Amino acid sequence: MKYPNKSRSMLHRRAISSFFKYLILSICMFAVLAPFFYIIYASLQTPAGFAKGFSLRGLTLQNYIEIVKVSQLFRWYFNTFLVTGIVILGNLILGVPAGYALARFSFRGKDLLFTILLGVMIIPIQSYLIPLYVMMSRLNWLNTYLSVTVPIIVYPFCIFFLRQFYLTIPKDIEDAAKIDGLGPFGTLIRIVVPLSKGALATVTILSLLWTWNNLVLPATMINDPDYYVLTVGLNTLKNVHYSLPTLNMAGVVYMIAPIMIGFLFFQRYFIESMISTGLKY
Amino acid sequence: MGKLLHKTLHFNREKFYSKIVAYLFVFPAFFVIAAVIIYPIIQSFVMSFQQIDLLNYSQREFVGLRNYIEIFKSPTFTRSLKLTLMFVAVVVPIQSFISLMISILLHRIKKGKTFFRAGLFVPYITSTVAVTMVFMRLFTKNGPLTLLFTKLGFANVTWFANMKLAFPFLSTLYIWKNFGFYVLLFMNGLNTISPELYEAAEMDGANGLRKFYHITLPMLRPFLLLVLITEMIDAFKVFDEIYVLSRGGSLGSPAGSMLTLVAYIYAQAFRYNNLGYGAASSVVLLVFVWLVTTVLRRSFSDEIS
16 A cells, blocks of 8 residues: 555545646636637528527638628728837837836936836826817827727826836846947847847737727727728727627627637737736826 | 046046947837826926817917816716726736636646747737627627527627626626737746745645635735726726727717726727816826835835834
């Protein structure tokens, strides 16, 4: 006999408790993922077949073709990619130097700027949406890409995050670069940026998620279907074709597919990026 | 002497140059922040004291505290404020409980940690529009979840169009979408607890529940506060779900049972052209966020010291 009686029963108890842990987690996992399978199932059904009840027969890609015919889906796709791309680039290009300067340089007003940053970081856009709308309308930017990119081209949290990151990397390398005769711009681009790939990935992912999924800003600024992004476009499509769930679910697949694919490949980065936002308040 | 002077001059020039560079680095980002965040926030305050007609914007009228008095007298506003606070009061404890329990389970298993963690996180990164659209189908009359819930005695009706069921529907949807994020935050906190503490407790014969009360909970307190702040503020500004549910009609329907504070702000400003009321209620939102953060931040720093 390998184990004395007592520890054997303990092992037995451990196995049972471990089984229940996995059971509960699997139930949660099912509850979380089932709606996604429902989306895919509904999107592959004909409207008539869907109304009849569950069946895996007669699945078709018709909805995916039909939605392109009844809406400007590809145009909305293009708009979403463009807007998201501009916002990501903007946050990187404006955020990196600002975060770097706040971490490394000493200059008058630095503490004030950092306090301001901590303040605006927690303020929800809904609390200043009305003046923002008035501003965009007076600039004649409503129904243009400007009104849905410029207000979020700098996410204050991204600057904060970059600043915290630059505080953690050792200064020696930059000093060496200085001795080698690199100016501050050269140091930033050739030394600091390559050193901060992980932080740049976080800024990219956060900007991507916050912009791709953004509803309130484009819903407020845009009412011309030519400038809809996917969130606004599909919401409107749902209101118009409410009686066609299968069509709408195909639209949902189109909207969430790029994010899901990105998550599949860069899962760890997505999760770490989101954890970093937990430090916001 | 001349050499020394030259050296100090050179030194100052470099310092001066580095200051210029610093300003060049921070200027673009902070210019944007000033223009599209700080200026509008100030304008929110200004507009809250004005009567504004969007079609006749130049003819704004200073009305003092009238907007505030009017909204606090208006039953729609006070109801939306109550509803929002109730939403926070219902969602935050349930969500915290679920995510804390799941994070502890996840923390204790050996295999498949990343798999479960990633799976539970998927709804959080999915667009609210998508998620709400699916839930509308699941909880419609004769929808799969509506039928499931009839077995528990619920009526076979469209949940989000029913005055009694709209609120539970919104809460369920909200928790389902967001709890995965808080699981992540809690797991992050659990990782900071030294496993030796648990081993010592096990040596003393402590069971799971005792370990939870005497080690996990006290060690997790600072994280708990942090997560609570995040949860409260996020729940307080719930809006996208409601916008999608309104189907382009009246926001927060049926009968205002989902008219939360942000929905009220939006409806007043963009549906009824009452920008002054909207701005005044925006200030209420700002004050809430500020209050929760400062109060909880303060107790947080007390906790540490």
